[in-house]
Amino acid sequence: MSGTIADNLAFIRKKIAQAALRAGRDPAEVRLVAVSKRVESDRVLEAARAGQHLFGENYLQEAREKIAACSSVSLEWHCIGHLQSNKAKEAARLFTVIHSVDRLKLATALDRHAGEAGKKLTVLVQVNVGGEQQKEGVTPLAARELLQRLKQLPNLAVAGLMTMPPWSPDPEEVRPFFRQLREMARHFAEEGLLCSPGRPELSMGMSGDFEVAVEEGATLVRVGTSLFGARQ
């Protein structure tokens, strides 16, 4: 993409709205997470001036510096990357939502630090829907047990699921994985394992496939390259 950030943002928002309407959904159900990893804070502020207030970061140290550099405006920050348990304290302070909870040890640490900070932290469970060796996330089979454990943690609000499906140049090939995540979330919501059963959060879809993800029920799409251009 070669437009300005404002142009790209308008284009992405239009595509999200059109995809939602194609699926008979209200476009307002879908939130755009602007993925700002390796994007300088001045460009984050440019996106903020164009009306984008929700950003996703992958790396804690980078996020800490950028969040401080952007503190002149009121922005919301989500953690979308792999998180080590020993970084849970700072993550619980910096972020409003952690998309990448995939093990009990991390969840327990987040719960403890959220409790100490007197806040309830919203988290999503990351599911490795493709069962790929190198990917983070619990397997679909292990997800229910993890959710049952997370339900016992008083300072976490487990709102839904997140996934990074196997990569394909053809978004239609990814569609079944998005559908699978939606069905899993529906079952878990029915079983009382999610905090907002009527509307489970589904974090899925990136630059190459966010329209298909929205058609399949995404409530949070994580878009970087299409908004900010190729990363270094």
Ligand SMILES: *Cc1c(COP(=O)(O)O)cnc(C)c1O
């Ligand atoms: C980098 C990243 C994205 C954004 O990917 P793009 O293809 O640049 O839109 C989304 N989700 C996660 C977890 C990422 O690490």
